[in-house]
Amino acid sequence: MKKENVSFPDKWKGWRLKNNEIDYNIDDNNYLLSRCNYLRNLIDDSSYKLKDSIDSYSNRQILAWGCGSGKTTNLKVLCANTDKSTLIIVKTNEEIKKLVFDVKALNPEQSICGIYEGSNTLKELKYNICALEKYKIIVTNNWRALYESSNIFIKYYDPIKNIITKRELVIFDEFQDPYIDIIVKHEKLLVELYKRGLIYGKEIKLTRENIKNMVEFDKSIFSEIFDHLPDIKDEKLYKERVKWLFEKLIISLGDLSNTNIVSDITISQDINNFIDERTKLIILDATADILFKESNYWNIERYKKNKVTIHNDVYFDTISSRRKTRKRKKTHKEEIIEDIKKIEEYILKSTSNRHLIITWKDTEHIENLPRFIKENLDKSVSSKCEIIHYNSGKCRSTNEYIDYDSIIFFGEWFNNTSHAERLSEVLNVKITAKDLVKSEIIQAIFRTQARREKPISIAFFYNYKGELINGYDSFEEGIYEILELKNNHFKNMILIRRIKNELEKNVNKNTYKKVISFIKYLNLDKITDNKKTIEISLKELSSIVDYKFPSKRSTKPLSNALLTYYNIELIL
Numbered sequence: 001m002k003k004e005n006v007s008f009p010d011k012w013k014g015w016r017l018k019n020n021e022i023d024y025n026i027d028d029n030n031y032l033l034s035r036c037n038y039l040r041n042l043i044d045d046s047s048y049k050l051k052d053s054i055d056s057y058s059n060r061q062i063l064a065w066g067c068g069s070g071k072t073t074n075l076k077v078l079c080a081n082t083d084k085s086t087l088i089i090v091k092t093n094e095e096i097k098k099l100v101f102d103v104k105a106l107n108p109e110q111s112i113c114g115i116y117e118g119s120n121t122l123k124e125l126k127y128n129i130c131a132l133e134k135y136k137i138i139v140t141n142n143w144r145a146l147y148e149s150s151n152i153f154i155k156y157y158d159p160i161k162n163i164i165t166k167r168e169l170v171i172f173d174e175f176q177d178p179y180i181d182i183i184v185k186h187e188k189l190l191v192e193l194y195k196r197g198l199i200y201g202k203e204i205k206l207t208r209e210n211i212k213n214m215v216e217f218d219k220s221i222f223s224e225i226f227d228h229l230p231d232i233k234d235e236k237l238y239k240e241r242v243k244w245l246f247e248k249l250i251i252s253l254g255d256l257s258n259t260n261i262v263s264d265i266t267i268s269q270d271i272n273n274f275i276d277e278r279t280k281l282i283i284l285d286a287t288a289d290i291l292f293k294e295s296n297y298w299n300i301e302r303y304k305k306n307k308v309t310i311h312n313d314v315y316f317d318t319i320s321s322r323r324k325t326r327k328r329k330k331t332h333k334e335e336i337i338e339d340i341k342k343i344e345e346y347i348l349k350s351t352s353n354r355h356l357i358i359t360w361k362d363t364e365h366i367e368n369l370p371r372f373i374k375e376n377l378d379k380s381v382s383s384k385c386e387i388i389h390y391n392s393g394k395c396r397s398t399n400e401y402i403d404y405d406s407i408i409f410f411g412e413w414f415n416n417t418s419h420a421e422r423l424s425e426v427l428n429v430k431i432t433a434k435d436l437v438k439s440e441i442i443q444a445i446f447r448t449q450a451r452r453e454k455p456i457s458i459a460f461f462y463n464y465k466g467e468l469i470n471g472y473d474s475f476e477e478g479i480y481e482i483l484e485l486k487n488n489h490f491k492n493m494i495l496i497r498r499i500k501n502e503l504e505k506n507v508n509k510n511t512y513k514k515v516i517s518f519i520k521y522l523n524l525d526k527i528t529d530n531k532k533t534i535e536i537s538l539k540e541l542s543s544i545v546d547y548k549f550p551s552k553r554s555t556k557p558l559s560n561a562l563l564t565y566y567n568i569e570l571i572l
Contacts, residue, residue, distance in 0.1 A: 007400050009098055012038045024097040026104045035105040042073060049303075050074035051081055054169075054280075058299040061282045064289035067446035068453075069304035071284050072397070075099070075173060079137055080106035085156040086169040087274065088139045091176060092393045093117065096139045103137070111136035115144055115153075125152070126234045133157040133164065142176040147230055148237070149244035150273040170274050174397045175285040175439065179270035179426045183227040184249060186261045192221060202260065206253065211246045215239045227264075270426045286446065287439040291423075294430035308442075308450050308458075311352070311405070315459035316493050317342055318501040321363070322463055323411060329365040336366065340376045342461060343408060347381050352406035352457045354384055358444055359410040361389035373410070390414075395444040404448040406457040413437050492526045499527065499565050511557045514545040518562065527566060535571045 006022060008015055014034045016023040025031060047070060050063070065071050079086070080103050090096055093116040100114040113121040113135045124131035132138055133155050145153060156167045172178075193199050196213050198206060219238065223229060226245055232238050248267040275281050285291075286306075292298045319339040325332050347355055359369050366372050370387040377385065386401060388394045390413055394401075415436035424431045450456045504512055521544045541555065542548045549555050552572050562568040 009094070010399060014038065022094075022097075024101040026101055029108070032101075032105045032108060035102065039076070039102060039106060043077060046070055047073045047077050051078045054078065054082070054084070057280065057282060057301075059277065059280050060298045061280065062288045062292050062298050062300040063282060063284045064292075064300055064302045064305070065284065065286060066304040066306040067286045067443070068306065068451040069286070071286070072173070075171070075284065076102045076106060079103040079112060080110055082169075083136070084169050085158070085165070085167040086137045086171065087145075087153050087167050088137065088171045088173060089142055089145050089176065090139065090173045091141060091397060093141060095173070095397065096141060099139050113138055115140040126236055129236050129240050130155070138167075142172075143230070145274075146177075146180045146269050147241075149240050150269065151244070152240065154274050166276060166279055167274075168278075168280060170271070170279055170281045172271075172281075172283045172285075175283060175288055175291060177423075179268055179422065181266050181268050182229065182245065184265040184267060185225055185227060186264050188221075188225045189265075190261065192217070192225060204253065206246070206250055208247065208250065211243055211250075214246050215242045217242060272426065285439075287442050290435055290439050290442075291431050292427070292429050295428060297428040306446065306450070306453065308445055309453065309455040311455040311457045313493070315346060315457070316497045317346070317459070317461050318497050319411065319461045319463060321411075323360050323363050323414075325364055332363065332365045336363070336369075336372070337376050339410075339461065340373055343373075343410060344377055344381050346408070346459055347384065347406075350406060350457060354401075354404040355386075355406040355408055356401045356404045356444075356448055357385055357387040357408045357410055358395060359387065359389055361392070390440070395440060395447065398447060399451070401447045402449060402451055404456075405454070406459070407445055407448050408459045408461065409441070409444075410461045412462045413440055415440075495527055496524070503561065503565050507557070507561050510547075511561055514547060514558045515561045515565070517545040518558070519566065522568075524566070529567070531567050531569055533569045533571060538572055541570070541572070 006017060006020060008022070012035070014031075016025075016031065018025075023031075049070075051074070063071070075088070076099065079088070079099070088099070090099065096114040096116050096119075100112055103110055103112050111134070113119075113132065115121055115125075115132070115138065121131065121135075129152065132152060134157055136156075138153055140153060154166050154170075155164055157163075158165055190199070193204060193206070198204060198210060198213070217225075222242060229241075232241060245267065248269075249265070252265055252267055271281065283292075289300055289302055292300055319342065321332065321335040321339045327335070343357070357370075357373065359373060362369050370389050373387050374382050374385070386404070415433045417433050420431045420433045420436055423429070423436075445456070445458065448456050500516070503515060507515070518541075538549055538552060538555070541558075545558070555570065555572065559570045562570060
């Protein structure tokens with residue numbers, strides 16, 4: 001077993017490995033005790049802030065605590081000491097395992113379980129669909145919480161009152177998509193209902209009483225009716241899912257519905273299905289104040305907000321490759337390799353030691369772009385880099401890259417408007433696509449040593465809208481606001497990069513090289529509306545651009561390009 005292949009979540013030297021993965025065995029008391037001793041050294045008075053404040057928070061509470069402010073430690077302390085029935089939703093299975101392990105280390109008597117593939121509690125569910133009701137605290141991931149019946153997670157058996165109630169607390173650790181949409185194929189649905197005698201004339205007799213007939217659907221038929229559902233192997237969970245989805249369909253169609261359905265039906269699950277007015281919903285996220293700033297529905301608490309300290313200037317460069325393109329596979333790959341060389345050049349000139357590169361998960365012709373970048377970087381450069389993709393789960397809530405002193409964004413971070421609109425609807429806020437991008441960039445930056453308030457280098461390599469020479473696109477506006485850059489300097493950097501890109505597209509290679517050489521000679525860092533006039537001899541010009549001009553006339557392409565793109569007039 002090679003430890004170096006495992007990403008350890010913190011500095012604790014006591015982590016054990018099993019099958020080359022971290023062992024989160026909560027049945028080993030000595031292991032838990034060792035972990036408890038480690039955690040106790042980290043816990044101070046500030047670690048009890050969440051526990052001590054929980055009763056004072058509103059039913060819709062945002063905790064915009066800064067990166068590195070102790071959110072996760074506070075959550076562990078709360079879980080270890082609370083008597084409130086709680087559902088906690090995190091991003092990844094690894095986070096589930098670690099949270100349960102640490103809570104058990106702090107309080108072995110706490111009633112807590114984690115739901116993930118291979119967990120003992122998931123095995124319990126296969127025999128008893130109500131198995132989770134007995135646990136005081138349930139920890140699961142966003143995917144499982146939304147794609148299964150909310151009844152599985154939200155019901156709690158109160159042993160003191162001897163009743164089934166809804167859980168008192170629902171906590172989202174980090175902001176996550178709070179909804180899923182499931183498409184019901186109407187044609188396939190009508191066919192299968194007709195086969196089962198549930199259509200009479202033009203009416204659908206779909207009631208809770210006859211849903212039992214639907215539970216016996218063949219899985220392949222079920223998946224054809226309900227589009228893009230994750231696979232589920234267990235029979236009991238499968239039947240619960242069928243029951244849950246058809247109950248949602250009944251709400252959508254009504255108990256008695258006309259068969260004149262002409263389009264597919266969308267049924268949804270969101271966080272509102274987990275709560276009522278008595279449930280306290282809390283979202284813990286360092287950037288939540290950006291996302292929820294326009295809402296009166298949520299109460300926002302800001303605490304220990306961080307500021308990014310930048311080492312030297314933010315670096316900007318353009319790339320020619322895109323995530324989607326009409327170009328042939330070979331051409332597209334060649335463009336990406338050229339862009340990768342730009343990253344390589346930047347890193348070779350950088351004084352930083354470790355670089356975190358964030359890029360798209362894939363492109364139209366490349367399935368695993370991080371791996372492709374790694375393979376096409378020089379070995380001396382790639383050894384200094386870790387490459388992850390947007391929305392991988394590693395751009396948030398991890399300390400894995402806390403020793404990295406550089407972050408590089410390769411390609412824009414996209415978030416579409418329709419997604420932002422749907423988030424706004426579900427959460428009762430006004431979130432824009434730009435807000436989402438800003439949030440994700442900030443979270444990614446604070447995976448690095450910026451989390452420790454140490455300076456970092458930041459670089460952006462991306463496309464832009466060609467028509468916006470002098471303005472910002474939304475991506476750039478986000479960068480500007482996040483990093484609190486000085487407006488004029490930022491604009492000049494952006495403008496210079498854009499002009500260089502336009503120049504490369506519109507003039508021949510020889511002229512382009514001459515122009516770039518001349519601009520480097522001038523050390524130009526600012527472009528103004530005022531024309532700059534430069535008197536120079538033919539000999540001097542030839543020396544600067546490393547090309548012997550036979551005549552003044554032969555300098556015309558260079559002169560025209562300098563005037564057109566940089567407002568520089570050469571006088572020979």
